Amino acid sequence: MKLAILLGLVAGLLVGCTGPDSTVATCQNAVSAYLGADEDVPRVVERLRADDRFTDLHTETSARAAKRLATWYPAMAPVAQGRTAAAVHLAVTDPDRRQDRVEGLNAMLRGVGVARRADCDQKDEERGRQLVEFGEKLLCGQTVSIRFARDEDLRPALEVARNNARVQKVAVVSRAEAFERAKELFRDQPDLEKVLTPEDTSPYLEVTVVDSADPKAVGAQLTGILEGADQAQLQVCVTVPHPVVPARQGR
Numbered sequence: 001m002k003l004a005i006l007l008g009l010v011a012g013l014l015v016g017c018t019g020p021d022s023t024v025a026t027c028q029n030a031v032s033a034y035l036g037a038d039e040d041v042p043r044v045v046e047r048l049r050a051d052d053r054f055t056d057l058h059t060e061t062s063a064r065a066a067k068r069l070a071t072w073y074p075a076m077a078p079v080a081q082g083r084t085a086a087a088v089h090l091a092v093t094d095p096d097r098r099q100d101r102v103e104g105l106n107a108m109l110r111g112v113g114v115a116r117r118a119d120c121d122q123k124d125e126e127r128g129r130q131l132v133e134f135g136e137k138l139l140c141g142q143t144v145s146i147r148f149a150r151d152e153d154l155r156p157a158l159e160v161a162r163n164n165a166r167v168q169k170v171a172v173v174s175r176a177e178a179f180e181r182a183k184e185l186f187r188d189q190p191d192l193e194k195v196l197t198p199e200d201t202s203p204y205l206e207v208t209v210v211d212s213a214d215p216k217a218v219g220a221q222l223t224g225i226l227e228g229a230d231q232a233q234l235q236v237c238v239t240v241p242h243p244v245v246p247a248r249q250g251r
Contacts, residue, residue: 023055023056023091023093024056024091025056025089025090025091025118025242025243025244026091026244027118027120027121027244027245028095028098029091029092029093029095029098030089030090030091030117030118030242030244030245031054031089031090031091031092031098031101031102031105031115031116031117031118031242032087032088032089032090032115032116032118032239032241032242033048033087033088033090033105033109033113033114033115034085034086034087034113034114034115034116034138034237034239035085035086035087035088035109035112035113035138036085036086036112036113036138036139036140036141036237037062037086037112037141038061038062038086040086040112040113041059041061041086041088044088044109044112044113045057045059045088047108048088048090052093053092053093053094053097053101053104054090054091054092054093054101055090055091055092055093056090056091057088057089057090058088058089058090058243059086059087059088059089060086060087060088060089060240061086062084062085062086062140063084065084065085065086065087065240066080066084066240068240068243069084069238069240071247072240072241072245072247073247075184076238080238082140082141082143082235083140083141083143083235083236083237083238084140084237084238084239084240085113085138085140085237085238085239085240087239087240089242089243098117099117102115102116102117113138114138114239116239118241118242118244118245119241119245120244120245120246122241122245138236138237138239139215139234139235139236139237140235140236140237140238141208141235142168142208142209142210142211142213142215143206143207143208143209143215143234143235144207144209144215144216144218144219144222144232144233144234144235145173145204145205145206145207145219145232145233145234145235146161146204146205146207146219146222146223146226146229146231146232147202147203147204147229147230147231147232147233148202148203148204148205148226148228148229148230149202149228149230150203150228151174151175151203152228153203153226153227153228153229154172154174154203154204154205155172156227157205157222157226157227157228157229158170158172158205160222160225160226161205161207161222161226164218164221164222166209166210166212166213166218167207167208167209167210167218168208168209168210169207169208170205170206170207170208171205171206172203172205172206173203173204173205173206174203175198175201175202175203176198177203178201178202178203178204179196179197179198179200179201181201182196182200182201183196202230205222207219207222215234215235216232216234219232219233219234220232
């Protein structure tokens, strides 16, 4: 039954869940609830559909959100691969209480998601930074990054990580690759991009753990045993704005 509900939501991507008399989402009333896992979407939708303070509900899986991001903000797409949040986009029935509704949503979503209001007036140069900063409140997937001081430490660490029973797969990201990703992220902030150097970035292992494992615990364990490991960082989500927000202009 749960699988049937989930498949129905995926098939009905961005198909409204409300009736013909519902308020349509606009820049003045739109809100989005972001979730770290697609599996959490049906339960959240069920609760929101029963709440008359919200209307015009549309669901978006993490894969669909990533695809829309490639159009909405192309420069962010490579950075967000595999870590785009699923979402329930909706409208509040009383626009004057929108911020109150966002706070209420955040209380409801505690532990599984976060909510934000749509910002149609956001400047292009702010978007990339805010997409990631907001997403830091939400973890996506089962991935943790183990950072190192030197590229030379990556290969020996790779073999150790692969032999961990709680690790599903491991990817190597060199300092040069990390630097290119950072430049992509700061393309709209030329002052930062200009002073950014390879030494400002770190090589790392991108470790995906099995579903039954806690990425935070695995990250702490690997950091403690891997030669040259500096720190572990959990994979945060990139949150794609409500569809009412205009796509980024330019490159």
